[in-house]
Structure formats: C-alpha cells, structure tokens
Amino acid sequence: MALNSQGRPSQPGTAEASALPTISGDRGLDHEEPLIFELGRDGKCGVDFPDVKVGDTHLGGLRRKGKIGLPGLSEPEVVRHYVRLSRNNYSIDAGLYPLGSCTMKHNPRLNEKLARLPGFADLHPLAPQSAAQGALALMSELARWLTTMTGMPAVTMSPKAGAHGELCGILTIRAAIEAKGEKRTRVLIPESAHGTNPATAAFAGFTVDEVKATPEGRVDMDSLRSKIGPDVAAFMLTNPNTCGLFERDIVEIAKLIHEAGAYFYADGANFNAIAGRVKPGDLGVDAMHINLHKTFSTPHGGGGPGAGPVVLSERLRPFAPLPLLVLEKGGIRLIEDRDSAPEGYKPFGRMAAFHGQMGMFVRALSYMLSHGGNGIRQASEDAVLAANYVLASLKDVMSAPFEGPCMHEALFDDTWLHDTGVTTLDFAKAMIDEGYHPMTMYFPLVVHGAMLIEPTESESKESLDRFIAVLRGMAEEVKAGKTERFEGAPRLAPRRRLDETAASRKPVLKYQAAE
Amino acid sequence: MRYLPLTADDRAAMLAKIGVKDVDALFRDVPKSAQAPREAFDLPDAKGEIEVERILSRFAARNVAASDVPFFCGAGAYKHHVPATVDHLIQRSEFLTSYTPYQPEISQGTLQALFEFQTQVAALTGMEVANASLYDGSTATAEAVLMAMRVTKRPKAILSGGLHKQYIETVETVANLHGVIKRAMASPGRAEDLLPLIDDQTACVVVQSPDVFGLIRDLKPLADAAHAKGALLVVVVTEVVSLGLITPPGEQGADIVVAEGQSLGNGLNFGGPYVGLFAVREKFIRQMPGRLAGQTVDADGRRGFVLTLSTREQHIRRDKATSNICTNSGLCALAFSIHLSLLGEEGFTKLAAINHSRAVELADKLNAIPGVSVITPAFFNEFTIKLPRSAAEVVEELAMKGVLAGVPASRLGYADDLLIVAATETNTDEDIAAFVKALEEVL
Incomplete structure (x- = not known):
C-alpha cells in the first residue's frame, strides 16, 4: 500500500472498493442532500407558536390571499439539512486556505462570543443614545486603533465591505474636489488593480484610465507621469500591490499625485502585510479602506458580511459621510443629520442606514486587543515570512515572474506549465484532490496564468512544509509528463467540475417543483 | 501570542531557507522613512482571553439591550426571537470560515444554501428571481434605483415621503451621480399622491410598504400609473415578517422588490451586519447587481450549483460592472434562510399574525390614553402615535422608567410630536401594560 510521509495511505485500500457503487448513493460520510423544498411537507413546523386569529380591520384590504410556498420541516430535519450542506464546504478551520488577496486567517472564537453579548447583539440602532453609550464608546475605541495603526487623523466607520469603503473614499474625494470648485474627471488605476477599483471609480461617475506596470510588477512611473494632469481626481493604488510587491516608489508617487492637485486613494486589502510596521499616513495616503474581514479576522462567512472603515487625511476629514461621532462632556454624541454637523464639517451624504457593521467592530476590536500592537506587528511579519518561505521553496519548480522578496503573498505564473498540457486551472483544481483549497487563479491580470498564494500568519511551519511538499510533488509530476491527475480534476470533491456555461446560458436561479 | 503558531526556531529556519538574515530584510522595499518602529504605535501589548472579555463586556454593559426592558423600537430594525438552532448552525466552521x-x-454547501435563499426570497416577495443578497435594505434600495435607471435609460427617480429617511439619504448619495432624485414630502399616516410626479423621464417610483410610519400602502394603482408611463415600481420592505400577512409586492405589480432581511435570523446589532434582499422580474436578471447562485450539472451529470452570470460583476467587467459589490452578506443570508426553513409556511404565517395582533392590541390601548392618537389606519406590527408634546422627551422619560417606547419621528427628521412604535412576538402582556402605564404617568 502506498503511504505518504506521515505514514498515511495515499490510495484507498483497493480500487474495487472505491469503485463499487453504494445502494444509497451516499458514500460513507459523503451524503447527497436534496433541496429543502424537496424535503418539506405540509403539516410540519420547526417552531411552536399559538394560533392567533387576526381580523381585517387594520390591514387596509391588503391581506395576503394565496400561499407563499414555503416547505414545512421539523427542527431535527432542518438541523440535519444544514449540517449535511456544511460538510460540502472547505473552510479555514479545516485547512490551509491560500487564496491570494483574501487573507484567510484564523477566526478566533472569542470574537464570536463577544459579538453575541446582548449589549451588542441585542442593541437597537435607534435606541436612545443614552442607552447606547457603550456601543458609541466601542466605535470610538476602534477608531482610535485604526487611526493609530494607519497614522491617519480620522476614520469613517459606516461602509459595509471593502468595495463599499472604496466608494466611500472616492465620494469623499469627489466632495473635496467640488468644494474647491474644481472639475476633475479621471481616476488613474494600475492595470494590476482589483476589479472593485475600476468598478468603484466608474460607479462614482469618473472615467477610468489605466496606468501600466513595469516588467518588475510595479507602477510604471513614466506611464503615471504621462497620465497625471489637472483633470485627474485620484490615483487608486493597492500597496502592497496585487503582485505581492511593495511599491518602492510610493513616496514619489504620492508627491506626483499631490503636485497635480489629485488625491491618493490606497486600497487597504493588503494591509495585513504591513499593519504594525508601516503607517500609510507616512506614505502620503489621503484615504484608505480597511477590510476588517481580512486584516482583522472577522469571518468571511461564505461571502460576507464584512466591514470597510475608511481612514482619511486632514484635508478629506471635513467631507466624511454621516454619521459622525463627537466626544462631548458627559458622553459621546452620534450626529445623524447634516444640520447637526460640527462647524467646518460638510458630510457628503450617507453610505447606508444606521451606523455601520457593529457586529464586525466588536470582533475586530477583540482581535486587536488580543494581539496588541506587538502581536499585530508580529502577525504581519509572520505573514510576510510565510509567503517568502513558500516563494523560496517553490520557485525552483514553479516560475515566479518577479524577483523577491514578496510581501504577504507569493505570485507564480504559468511559464513553467508551457507545453505540459496542464493549465493553471488544472493545477489549481488538482489541489482540491490533495485536500487543499486552490490559490487565487488568473489574478492579477498582468501575469499570464497567475497563481497567487497567501498563506497568512496562521499556518504552522509543519503546515507550510506539508503544503510545499504537496505542491512540489504535483509540480514534479507535471514535469515528468504524468498529467493524468490534472485532467478533469477534481475527482474526489463533493462535485467534479461544474458546467458554468450551461448555468449562464439558461439560468436556473430558484427551485421549481416538477409539474 | 496564542494565535501565532511560528516559534523563534521556526522563524530562524524559514529565514535561512529564504536566505536572509532577518525579517527586516523582507521589508527592504519599504522606504526607510515609512518604516515605523514598535514604539511609534501608541498601542497596548497583547492580552489574554480573560482580559479581552473583561474589557469588551464593560462596553456591552453600558448599553440597554432590547431583551432587558419592555421594548418597542422599530423604524427599520426589529426585535424578533431567533431560534437557538440558527445561531448554532451558522457557527459551523464550514459556513463561518469559508x-x-x-x-x-x-x-x-454555501452555494446550495444561497440557491435555497434565492428561492425563499422570490416566494416571499412574490417575484420571479432574487439574488444572493446585498449589504442591507438601504444599499439595496440604492442599487434598485440605479438598476431602474439602467433598464429604462431614464434619469429620474421619485422617492415616496414614506421611505425611511436614512434610506432616502443613501439613495441620494449614490444615485445623484447618475440621475435626478425627486423626493415627495412625508405625510405621516396617509399615502401621498405620487401619480402627478410620474412623467416620461421617470425611471422608477420608490415606495416603502409598510412605510416608515407603519402604514400599509396599496401599491396596485401606483404600479399601473408607473407602467403606463414606462417607469418601474420599486417596492421597499423594511419588515419582512409583514409578508406573512400582507399581499406581497410582486402580486401588486412591483418590478423590483428590495427588503431588509434582519428580522429573520439576525440580531439588532446596533445597525449591522444586516442583509439586503433584492428580487426582480425575470426579464431583468442580466441587469441585476450582486451575486447569483444558479443550478447546473457537474462532469458526472450530477446536480450542482455555481455562481453565475458573473459577467455582470466587477471582477470580470471592471469599470463596466452593474455594481462594485464584492463581499456581501452571505452568512446573514444563511441565518435568514435557516430561520425561514424552521418557520416554514405555517410558522411564518403564524408569526406574522402574532405580530399584527400584538400591535393592534397595543395601538388600541395607547389610543385610549387621553391626548394620544394612533394616526396610522392600516399597519402590520408598527404604527405612529401623535403625542401632546415632544416625543423625544417622552422617550427619554420613559427610558428612565425602564421602557424603550419607540423611535421619535424627530430622530429621522420628521415632526416632533410623533412616536413610531413597533410590537412583535417578543412583547408580553406585561410589556404592553408597562408601556401604557408609564406613558400615562408622564403625560
């Protein structure tokens, strides 16, 4: 029997046993799970409520007539359904999650516990402010941590995710430009940027102009110089950039932008590389969103919720959106309308109802207090160390387009796969069969067949070594022409490759009962 | 530090493999002027669980939780009972940390749950398709207005005065960049006549029902008038439980329905995270913002689910995307969906009936207090009362007596003597009696 380095069988006992179909269609712990609509029946319910009759007198003649069409299930059936569904997901708790740009780090459960304290979870957003002073104080404390870490004078807390924070930052810049009576229509964005950057700038009514990258993976200063001008509103830059590199010319970049009268927007998605070591305020940044769900470990939850507070420079501060927090004698006041804004403040508007992602604020502050200034610095260093370790350990078998050192993510391209018949997609999908979530693929766009690996600081050396050994083993097979395991991978996941073309050609977006 | 697995020996071995002397060498691309030493950050050092819990518990203790007192606040966020199962299931690692x-x-797991969520949202709203969630009700409303402008290629949006004021401000903030927003004056307790405002430049009419004062609106005449002029009707629901008792917007002619889904599965959380619902007619699916889970088959022909129609989205279309949204409210949508699965048809309609009956009972009792009148003739679980003096003052005085009586309309910029009051299944007879008694005492 073939065993791996840890003495575990690397193949099932016998080929016959693994190929034998089961009577149930399930296979051991792998259960096929129907849709909840296929499970439910009338007459069952997972809650107990009294049957209350209500009259029509207060319904304005608009009482619902037909049925809604919701399935009925008892509580144990609901629990089993969702537990079985959950088992078809990969998760950071279960394994290394090397998605570049996503910062899939450990999610401490203390943070979950504290966010559920009734004083936070059961607090109404429009409760009298006298009944919410603890929440306002917590927001203020989190704001202090964020401004201290970034070296920026102000922060606006309400944006609900990174892209929402970007929009908030760009709208703040827009308001500042309008207040000066200027007309600036273009936003410059490097071609390596996250898709949200150009989407945000366009959404805010600007035209997007791409700045080229150098062969070294950084902003091409000549390209930037040729594009900057009096009609440029802002330059949006991720730093460290999406190639995993720090923009060495950052100070010069900021100077160029400011000389042209434009604003410097930093995408803080990669803050995890530099938190506690570099203050973006020292780099000349005017606005930067911080993904609390990346750097400060609020869980990704299968796609949110997140939170994207935006730190602002002194010249943007007056235009921050509602609400504002004001420290006063005897307490903290939440300012919810323009007319009550303090002297000199002209909020550009409001990003959303209420005051931001309180649940995420509690988790992020819990993370920060747990780490402290020293722990945050150590976490950034470990994240950068881990990525460089992966880069150093794989660059002889895979191809790295740029010279290191990298920051917190290691970028490879597909040069090494040329003429092997294996693509980046095949390689990444074969990682699934090896028990790993794939890395970010085909991003950034400036690199052909990109594979972007962000191990984060949460992995032990043993875990990194095993990951490296598996990727090396896979790479060696590719090079030896043993490509069978890559063709059509994965084979061992709950599903094999899914037909995305069929899904979009004739979209089926909800369950419909068979006629 | 308990969250960091690398030891000093590990770090040394890794640095050796990389071929650098220390970690500072890895930061050599950062300009010296931007490298800040530890002392440059005025932040405390790491703390253990006990200390962190103690500190944050102190913040929590300074707030009045809805469950601590007789509680009647609504206006866009509602206190409902969330079954214990919901919070347990969403904390499964595979949902929480993916x-x-x-x-x-x-x-x-996530994709099938989102597909089920979409099906549930479409059923509740009476619409044909729903997406996999947006941030919250207010941002979903803004997205609906932008979508209506895209679909109709017209610049004007008309907002009802009964739309939550902070929703209005959210819409204006983003949609002003793309068109013209006309907002009607608020008319608490009655539906304003929006028909004269609709013209051939109108992309959409946005109306909330029940509105911010609790009033249930008859949407059909508005839908007909909008459609006659080639405009869309966008309906906003901030209390989804109402859809268990009231005719859904989809059956009244809505083209886009957006809702705040917080009431199901999600806590009050001082305003977030919440979950935005977004449902449309089928013909508009390629104009929708946000993620969509779709059904397909895998290479072995088995049913499976994928994110689909992503050519609308930012990571593909970049500056041509329908929205810049990326991270949304996945876990809140899951909580919503699990709660609704537990309720089912029977539980959900019963829950709605209990909410309405509690509110009717409270309204009758408050209306009987001299000087107090209920001004909302048709409502679900929320209504507005007129008081003989400042509602904000009354709320503060009642808070001193241990009752959180509702949201003063002045908090949202409306008249000073109006109080918006909500009742749900969590309110007991004793809560209602305490509210009535306390109000009688202060008036």
Whole structure:
C-alpha cells in the first residue's frame, strides 16, 4: 500500500472498493442532500407558536390571499439539512486556505462570543443614545486603533465591505474636489488593480484610465507621469500591490499625485502585510479602506458580511459621510443629520442606514486587543515570512515572474506549465484532490496564468512544509509528463467540475417543483 | 501570542531557507522613512482571553439591550426571537470560515444554501428571481434605483415621503451621480399622491410598504400609473415578517422588490451586519447587481450549483460592472434562510399574525390614553402615535422608567410630536401594560 510521509495511505485500500457503487448513493460520510423544498411537507413546523386569529380591520384590504410556498420541516430535519450542506464546504478551520488577496486567517472564537453579548447583539440602532453609550464608546475605541495603526487623523466607520469603503473614499474625494470648485474627471488605476477599483471609480461617475506596470510588477512611473494632469481626481493604488510587491516608489508617487492637485486613494486589502510596521499616513495616503474581514479576522462567512472603515487625511476629514461621532462632556454624541454637523464639517451624504457593521467592530476590536500592537506587528511579519518561505521553496519548480522578496503573498505564473498540457486551472483544481483549497487563479491580470498564494500568519511551519511538499510533488509530476491527475480534476470533491456555461446560458436561479 | 503558531526556531529556519538574515530584510522595499518602529504605535501589548472579555463586556454593559426592558423600537430594525438552532448552525466552521464560493466543487454547501435563499426570497416577495443578497435594505434600495435607471435609460427617480429617511439619504448619495432624485414630502399616516410626479423621464417610483410610519400602502394603482408611463415600481420592505400577512409586492405589480432581511435570523446589532434582499422580474436578471447562485450539472451529470452570470460583476467587467459589490452578506443570508426553513409556511404565517395582533392590541390601548392618537389606519406590527408634546422627551422619560417606547419621528427628521412604535412576538402582556402605564404617568 502506498503511504505518504506521515505514514498515511495515499490510495484507498483497493480500487474495487472505491469503485463499487453504494445502494444509497451516499458514500460513507459523503451524503447527497436534496433541496429543502424537496424535503418539506405540509403539516410540519420547526417552531411552536399559538394560533392567533387576526381580523381585517387594520390591514387596509391588503391581506395576503394565496400561499407563499414555503416547505414545512421539523427542527431535527432542518438541523440535519444544514449540517449535511456544511460538510460540502472547505473552510479555514479545516485547512490551509491560500487564496491570494483574501487573507484567510484564523477566526478566533472569542470574537464570536463577544459579538453575541446582548449589549451588542441585542442593541437597537435607534435606541436612545443614552442607552447606547457603550456601543458609541466601542466605535470610538476602534477608531482610535485604526487611526493609530494607519497614522491617519480620522476614520469613517459606516461602509459595509471593502468595495463599499472604496466608494466611500472616492465620494469623499469627489466632495473635496467640488468644494474647491474644481472639475476633475479621471481616476488613474494600475492595470494590476482589483476589479472593485475600476468598478468603484466608474460607479462614482469618473472615467477610468489605466496606468501600466513595469516588467518588475510595479507602477510604471513614466506611464503615471504621462497620465497625471489637472483633470485627474485620484490615483487608486493597492500597496502592497496585487503582485505581492511593495511599491518602492510610493513616496514619489504620492508627491506626483499631490503636485497635480489629485488625491491618493490606497486600497487597504493588503494591509495585513504591513499593519504594525508601516503607517500609510507616512506614505502620503489621503484615504484608505480597511477590510476588517481580512486584516482583522472577522469571518468571511461564505461571502460576507464584512466591514470597510475608511481612514482619511486632514484635508478629506471635513467631507466624511454621516454619521459622525463627537466626544462631548458627559458622553459621546452620534450626529445623524447634516444640520447637526460640527462647524467646518460638510458630510457628503450617507453610505447606508444606521451606523455601520457593529457586529464586525466588536470582533475586530477583540482581535486587536488580543494581539496588541506587538502581536499585530508580529502577525504581519509572520505573514510576510510565510509567503517568502513558500516563494523560496517553490520557485525552483514553479516560475515566479518577479524577483523577491514578496510581501504577504507569493505570485507564480504559468511559464513553467508551457507545453505540459496542464493549465493553471488544472493545477489549481488538482489541489482540491490533495485536500487543499486552490490559490487565487488568473489574478492579477498582468501575469499570464497567475497563481497567487497567501498563506497568512496562521499556518504552522509543519503546515507550510506539508503544503510545499504537496505542491512540489504535483509540480514534479507535471514535469515528468504524468498529467493524468490534472485532467478533469477534481475527482474526489463533493462535485467534479461544474458546467458554468450551461448555468449562464439558461439560468436556473430558484427551485421549481416538477409539474 | 496564542494565535501565532511560528516559534523563534521556526522563524530562524524559514529565514535561512529564504536566505536572509532577518525579517527586516523582507521589508527592504519599504522606504526607510515609512518604516515605523514598535514604539511609534501608541498601542497596548497583547492580552489574554480573560482580559479581552473583561474589557469588551464593560462596553456591552453600558448599553440597554432590547431583551432587558419592555421594548418597542422599530423604524427599520426589529426585535424578533431567533431560534437557538440558527445561531448554532451558522457557527459551523464550514459556513463561518469559508470564503465566497469561487471554487464550486468544494463550496456546494454555501452555494446550495444561497440557491435555497434565492428561492425563499422570490416566494416571499412574490417575484420571479432574487439574488444572493446585498449589504442591507438601504444599499439595496440604492442599487434598485440605479438598476431602474439602467433598464429604462431614464434619469429620474421619485422617492415616496414614506421611505425611511436614512434610506432616502443613501439613495441620494449614490444615485445623484447618475440621475435626478425627486423626493415627495412625508405625510405621516396617509399615502401621498405620487401619480402627478410620474412623467416620461421617470425611471422608477420608490415606495416603502409598510412605510416608515407603519402604514400599509396599496401599491396596485401606483404600479399601473408607473407602467403606463414606462417607469418601474420599486417596492421597499423594511419588515419582512409583514409578508406573512400582507399581499406581497410582486402580486401588486412591483418590478423590483428590495427588503431588509434582519428580522429573520439576525440580531439588532446596533445597525449591522444586516442583509439586503433584492428580487426582480425575470426579464431583468442580466441587469441585476450582486451575486447569483444558479443550478447546473457537474462532469458526472450530477446536480450542482455555481455562481453565475458573473459577467455582470466587477471582477470580470471592471469599470463596466452593474455594481462594485464584492463581499456581501452571505452568512446573514444563511441565518435568514435557516430561520425561514424552521418557520416554514405555517410558522411564518403564524408569526406574522402574532405580530399584527400584538400591535393592534397595543395601538388600541395607547389610543385610549387621553391626548394620544394612533394616526396610522392600516399597519402590520408598527404604527405612529401623535403625542401632546415632544416625543423625544417622552422617550427619554420613559427610558428612565425602564421602557424603550419607540423611535421619535424627530430622530429621522420628521415632526416632533410623533412616536413610531413597533410590537412583535417578543412583547408580553406585561410589556404592553408597562408601556401604557408609564406613558400615562408622564403625560
């Protein structure tokens, strides 16, 4: 029997046993799970409520007539359904999650516990402010941590995710430009940027102009110089950039932008590389969103919720959106309308109802207090160390387009796969069969067949070594022409490759009962 | 530090493999002037669980939780009972600590749950399709207005005065860049006549029902008038439980329905995270913002689910995307969906009936107090009362007596003597009696 380095069988006992179909269609712990609509029946319910009759007198003649069409299930059936569904997901708790740009780090459960304290979870957003002073104080404390870490004078807390924070930052810049009576229509964005950057700038009514990258993976200063001008509103830059590199010319970049009268927007998605070591305020940044769900470990939850507070420079501060927090004698006041804004403040508007992602604020502050200034610095260093370790350990078998050192993510391209018949997609999908979530693929766009690996600081050396050994083993097979395991991978996941073309050609977006 | 697995020996071995002397060498691309030493950050050092819990508990203790007192606040966020099962299930590692399902082969749990969520939202709203969630009700409303402008290629949006004021401000903030927003004056307790405002430049009419004062609106005449002029009707629901008792917007002619889904599965959380619902007519699906889970088959022909129609989205279309949204409210949508699965048809309609009956009972009792009148003739679980003096003052005085009586309309910029009051299944007879008694005492 073939065993791996840890003495575990690397193949099932016998080929016959693994190929034998089961009577149930399930296979051991792998259960096929129907849709909840296929499970439910009338007459069952997972809650107990009294049957209350209500009259029509207060319904304005608009009482619902037909049925809604919701399935009925008892509580144990609901629990089993969702537990079985959950088992078809990969998760950071279960394994290394090397998605570049996503910062899939450990999610401490203390943070979950504290966010559920009734004083936070059961607090109404429009409760009298006298009944919410603890929440306002917590927001203020989190704001202090964020401004201290970034070296920026102000922060606006309400944006609900990174892209929402970007929009908030760009709208703040827009308001500042309008207040000066200027007309600036273009936003410059490097071609390596996250898709949200150009989407945000366009959404805010600007035209997007791409700045080229150098062969070294950084902003091409000549390209930037040729594009900057009096009609440029802002330059949006991720730093460290999406190639995993720090923009060495950052100070010069900021100077160029400011000389042209434009604003410097930093995408803080990669803050995890530099938190506690570099203050973006020292780099000349005017606005930067911080993904609390990346750097400060609020869980990704299968796609949110997140939170994207935006730190602002002194010249943007007056235009921050509602609400504002004001420290006063005897307490903290939440300012919810323009007319009550303090002297000199002209909020550009409001990003959303209420005051931001309180649940995420509690988790992020819990993370920060747990780490402290020293722990945050150590976490950034470990994240950068881990990525460089992966880069150093794989660059002889895979191809790295740029010279290191990298920051917190290691970028490879597909040069090494040329003429092997294996693509980046095949390689990444074969990682699934090896028990790993794939890395970010085909991003950034400036690199052909990109594979972007962000191990984060949460992995032990043993875990990194095993990951490296598996990727090396896979790479060696590719090079030896043993490509069978890559063709059509994965084979061992709950599903094999899914037909995305069929899904979009004739979209089926909800369950419909068979006629 | 308990969250960091690397030891000093590990770090040394890794640095050796990389071939650098120390970690500072890895930061050599950072300009010296931007390298800040530890002392440059005025932040405390790491703390253990006990200390962190103590500190944050002190913040929590300074707030009045809805469950601590007789509680009647609503206006866009509602206190409902969330079954224990919901919070347990969403904390399963595989749901809580997974990323957006970009790798469908190992994300079927999230994808199937989102597909079920979409089906539930479409059923509740009476619409044909729903997306996999947006941030919250207010941002979903803004997205609906932008979508209506895209679909109709017209610049004007008309907002009802009964739309939550902070929703209005959210819409104005983004949609002003793309068109013209006309907002009607608020008319608490009655539906304003929006028909004269609709013209051939109108992209959409946005109306909330029940509105911010609790009033149930008859949407059909508005839908007919909008459609006659080639405009869309956008309906906003901030209390989804109402859809268990009231005719859904989809059956009244709505083209886009957006809702705040917080009432199901999600806590009050001082305003977030919440979950935005977004449902449309089928013909508009390619104009929708946000993620969509779709059904397909895998290479072995088995049913499976994927994120689909992503050519609308920012990571593909970049500056041509329908929205810049990326991370949304996945876990809140899951909580919503699990709660609704537990309720089912029977539980959900019963829950709605209990809410309405509690509110009717409270309204009758408050209306009987001299000087107090209920001004909302048709309502679900929320209504507005007129008081003989400042509602904000009354709320503060009642808070001193241990009752959180509702949201003063002045908090949202409306008249000073109006109080918006909500009752739900969590309110007991004793809560209602305490509110009535306390109000009688202060008036």
